[in-house]
Amino acid sequence: MYNFEFEKPSSIADAVAALGGDEAQAMGGGQTLIPTLKQRLASPTTLVSLSNIPEMQGICTGDDGALCIGGSTTHGAVASGAGAYPGLAALAGHIGDPAVRNRGTIGGSLANNDPSACYPAAALASGATLVTNTREIAADDYFLGMFETALEEGEIVTEVRFPIPEVSHYEKFVQPASRFALVGVMVAKFADGVRVAITGASEEGVFRWAEAEAALSANFSSDALDGLILDADNMIGDLHGSKEYRAHLCGVIAKRAVAKAA
Amino acid sequence: MAQVTMIVNGRAASGTVEGRTLLSSFLRETLDLTGTHVGCDTSQCGACVVHVDGVAVKSCTMLAAEADGTDVATIEGQAAPDGTLNIIQQAFQDHHGLQCGFCTPGMVMTTAALLKDNPKPSEQEIRVHLEGNICRCTGYHNIIKAIYAASGQDVAALGAD
Numbered sequence: 001m002y003n004f005e006f007e008k009p010s011s012i013a014d015a016v017a018a019l020g021g022d023e024a025q026a027m028g029g030g031q032t033l034i035p036t037l038k039q040r041l042a043s044p045t046t047l048v049s050l051s052n053i054p055e056m057q058g059i060c061t062g063d064d065g066a067l068c069i070g071g072s073t074t075h076g077a078v079a080s081g082a083g084a085y086p087g088l089a090a091l092a093g094h095i096g097d098p099a100v101r102n103r104g105t106i107g108g109s110l111a112n113n114d115p116s117a118c119y120p121a122a123a124l125a126s127g128a129t130l131v132t133n134t135r136e137i138a139a140d141d142y143f144l145g146m147f148e149t150a151l152e153e154g155e156i157v158t159e160v161r162f163p164i165p166e167v168s169h170y171e172k173f174v175q176p177a178s179r180f181a182l183v184g185v186m187v188a189k190f191a192d193g194v195r196v197a198i199t200g201a202s203e204e205g206v207f208r209w210a211e212a213e214a215a216l217s218a219n220f221s222s223d224a225l226d227g228l229i230l231d232a233d234n235m236i237g238d239l240h241g242s243k244e245y246r247a248h249l250c251g252v253i254a255k256r257a258v259a260k261a262a
Numbered sequence: 263m264a265q266v267t268m269i270v271n272g273r274a275a276s277g278t279v280e281g282r283t284l285l286s287s288f289l290r291e292t293l294d295l296t297g298t299h300v301g302c303d304t305s306q307c308g309a310c311v312v313h314v315d316g317v318a319v320k321s322c323t324m325l326a327a328e329a330d331g332t333d334v335a336t337i338e339g340q341a342a343p344d345g346t347l348n349i350i351q352q353a354f355q356d357h358h359g360l361q362c363g364f365c366t367p368g369m370v371m372t373t374a375a376l377l378k379d380n381p382k383p384s385e386q387e388i389r390v391h392l393e394g395n396i397c398r399c400t401g402y403h404n405i406i407k408a409i410y411a412a413s414g415q416d417v418a419a420l421g422a423d
Contacts, residue, residue, distance in 0.1 A: 006264065006281035006327040034323045035305055037282070047281060049328055076317070097394025098375065099308065102317040103324060177306075179393070 001037045008049045012056065012158055016133050018048045019154040026050055026156050028072060028108020031100050050107065056158050066129075067164055071107025071157040078106060086262065087168030087188065091122050094172060096179050107157035113205055115146045115236065116180035120206035121170060123160060125186035125197035131159040146205045165190050171257035173200075173249055175240055182240055183249040187257040193217040196254060201246045203234050212254055222255040266330040270295070271339030279326040285319075286310045288326035289336060297337040297367050301396070308395035311368040311375075312336045318375035320394070337367035340374070350374055350412045357417065359408030361399035368395050373409050382413050385420055 004025075009015040019026055025044035027033045029051060036042050050056060056072035059081045067085045069078060079093030079101065095101055095109075095118050109119040110130060123130065123139040130137045132155045142150045151157070165188035172184040181200035188195045194216040196209045215224040230250050235243035267276040270293060277292040289295045289312070301309035303322050310322040313335040340348045347355065350373050360366040369392070376383060376391045383391065388409050389402075397405060407417045 001282045004281045006325060008327065008330070030325065030328070031305065031323055034284075034325070038303065047325075049325075051328060097308070098372070098391055099311055099318045099320045099394050100305065100323075102319050 001034075002040060002043045004037075004044050005046045006049065007046060008052045010052050010054070012053060012133055012156070015048055015050055015053060015156060016154065018046065019156070021046050024048055024154070026111070026154075028105035028111070029074060029103035030108075031096065031104040032108070032112050032114065050156060051105070056107070062161060065164065066161040069106055069160050069162070071110075071131075071159055072105050073107075075101035075104050075106070075109075085126075085162055085164045085168070087165070087170055087186070088122050088126070088162060091118050091170040091172075091186070094118070094170075106160055110142075110160065111149065111151060111157050113143055113147055113149050114180070115202065115205040116175070116178075116182070116184075116200040117206075118170065118172065118181060118184055118199060121181075121184050121186040121197040121199040122162070123197075124206050124208060125168070125170075125188040125195045126162045126165065127188075127190075127195060128163070129161040130157050131161065132156060133158055140208075143206050146203065148205070163190070165195075167261040169257045169261040171253045171260060173253050175200075183246055183253050185250065185254045185257045187216070187254065187261055189216070189220055189261065194220060198250055198254070201230075201235055201250050203236055209250070209254065216258060220258065220261075222258040225251060225255050225258065264327060264330075266326055268329055268331065269333040271334070271336060277326075281325070281327060283326040284322055285312070285314075285324045285326045285329050285334075286321040288329075289321060289334075295336050295338050299364055299367055301364060301368075301398075306394075306396065307365065307368070308372060308392075309365050309368040311371040311395065313371060313375065316378075318372055335371070337370060340370060350377070350409070353408040353412035354405070357404050357408040357411055359401070359405045361397075361401045365395060365397045365399075369397070369405055373412065376409070377413055382415060383409070385410065 023045035056070040075092045075095045082089040128139045168188040170186040175182040184199045196212045199206045230247045232243040232247040235246040237243035299309040301307035305323045312321045
C-alpha cells in the first residue's frame with residue numbers, strides 16, 4: 001500500500017473540507033477500500049475516514065415514515081436496528097461476515113457500487129433516496145454502471161432514506177469465497193406496485209427487471225415469473241458462471257425472493 | 263507520521279504510525295503482540311480478529327490510525343495474568359479445537375464476540391458466525407465442539423461427525 005495522510009474529521013463539514021484537497025479519497029469502514037489500497041489499485045494522497053462523524057450514524061424514522069439510515073452506519077447496526085424494515089435488516093445481516101459487518105458501512109457500499117454488492121439492490125428495489133452533503137438523489141438516478149454513481153468528486157452519502165414496503169425479501173446466491181452475490185434479487189411490494197432489483201448479474205451493475213415488476217404487480221406470486229427470462233448479452237460471464245447461467249439464475253432467485261417475501 | 267494512543271488489553275499503548283499502518287501491523291510490530299496472526303492479509307481468513315470497542319474486527323483491514331482512542335482487546339489479554347486460560351481457550355484445548363493453531367487467536371476472539379451476544383448458540387448459529395474464520399487444517403468439527411462446550415452446553419448433544 002502506498003502511504004497517505006490520514007484524517008478523521010468529526011463533522012460532515014470538516015469531511016467535505018478535507019475531501020477538497022488534491023487526490024483526497026473518502027473511506028467508510030474500509031472493508032473494500034483497504035484491500036484495494038493494498039493492491040495499489042488506488043493511491044490517494046489523503047484518506048478521509050468518515051467513521052467518526054456522529055451526524056452520519058444511526059437509524060431513525062422520518063416524518064414520511066421512511067427509514068433513515070446515516071451513511072456511516074455499519075451493516076451490523078442496520079442488521080440489528082432496522083427492524084421496521086425486516087427485508088433490509090436481513091440483507092444487512094448477510095453481508096460478508098460478522099467482523100466485516102462491524103466495520104463496513106451503507107454509505108461506503110453505495111458510494112463504491114460494486115456490481116455484486118447487496119445494498120445497491122436494496123436501495124434500487126426500495127426506491128430509496130440518497131442524501132449527500134449537497135443534494136438528494138433518487139436511487140433510480142444514482143446507479144450509473146459498474147462502480148459508477150451520480151456522486152460528484154468529493155460528494156459523500158450522508159444518509160439513505162428507505163420507503164418501507166408492505167413485504168420484501170432479498171435472496172442472495174452467494175459466491176462462497178467472497179461472500180458477495182453471484183446473483184442477488186431484492187423484491188419489494190408497495191401499495192402502488194412491485195419493484196425488483198438485481199445485483200451481481202449485469203455488466204452494468206445493479207438494475208431493475210421491468211418485466212418481472214409488471215408481472216408481479218399484477219400477481220404477486222412466484223408463478224407470475226414463469227417463462228420470463230433476461231437477455232444474457234449484458235450479463236457478467238466469468239469463471240464462477242457464464243452469462244447464460246447468470247441470466248437463468250436471476251429468474252430462479254427472483255422466484256425464491258417472491259416466495260419468501262414477508 | 264502520526265501519534266496514536268489506545269487501550270490495549272487494559273493498558274495504555276501508543277506509538278507513531280504512518281497513515282497506511284494497519285492495526286495488525288501496529289499490534290504485532292510496534293507493541294510486539296504477535297498473538298494476532300495475519301494469515302491472508304486480504305480480509306478472508308479471520309486469523310487477525312481482535313475486538314475494537316467491544317466488537318470483532320479484522321485488524322488487517324483496519325488502519326491503526328482508525329483505532330486511535332479506542333479500546334482494543336487481543337488474544338494476549340484473554341488468559342488471566344497468572345496464565346490460567348479463559349473458558350474459551352480451555353475449551354479449545356479440552357476438545358482439540360486447534361491443530362496447527364494458526365487460526366486459533368482469531369477463532370477465540372470471534373467466539374468471545376459471539377458468546378457475548380448469544381451465550382447459548384446452536385450448532386448452526388456457531389457455524390454461521392464462523393463464516394469469516396478459516397481453519398487451514400479444516401478442523402472445524404472440534405472448533406464447533408469447543409465453542410459449544412465453552413457456552414456451557416453438552417457436546418454430546420451435537421450431531422455425530
